[in-house]
Amino acid sequence: MGKGDKALLMVSDIFGSKSSRHRQVADAFAALGYHVFLPELLITPYEGSLNFPAIMDNIKGQNFELMKDKFEKVLKLL
Secondary structure (H helix, E strand, O other): OOOOOOEEOOOOOOOOOOOOOHHHHHHHHHHHHHHEEEOOOOOOOOOOOOOHHHHHHHHHHHHHHHHHHOOOOHHOOO
C-alpha cells in the first residue's frame, strides 16, 4: 500500500497483520508517502480474548521455521 521512494516493512504482533490497529498504522505511513509492506508472517494469528495462557499456547504452536522462510522471501522481494 502507498507509493513513494521510501519503504517501510512492518511486522505484526501475535494478532496478525489483518488487525485494524496494524492497518491504521500502515495507512498512516502510506499517507505520508511510504510504500508499506505488511506481510502475514504468522501461521495462525491469535483471535481470542486477552488471555495470557491462550496467547502463549498460540505462540508455542507457531511454526517458526515456516515464518522464517516467509520472512526471507519478503526480504528478497524488497
